[in-house]
Amino acid sequence: MSTVEINALFPDEQAATEALHKLQALRVVDVSGFHENGILTATIDEAVADRAMRLIEGIGGSITSELY
Template sequence: MMAEIHAIFPGGSGAREAELKLLALRAIQVQGGTDGSSLTATVDEEVVDRALHLIRQSGGTPE
């Protein structure tokens, strides 16, 4: 099963870093928002906790 995660990055800081880390985690898909301060990632349910941790570690807030 897949899970979709939305995240906001205040001021855009860390969004690109999180995107690269999520891709390294083998996210199915990562889309950066047009504003540069958000992203949406589709990940396998087995790695949801790790994905959320990477987002927070990069300065983001999962929604």
């Protein structure tokens, strides 16, 4: 399966950390970034990419880029 890389910006560290934990529940391939600055990069299986993007937006994050 192919993967999707999502870069997201959150209003604060708490929102980024919440997203990190929820993305891990979706079985992301990798999560990195500067959580304390509200920036997060997640590499996810394409099958759950839409759910991950909705999750990010639901927490208050904004998706800054997606690479397929």
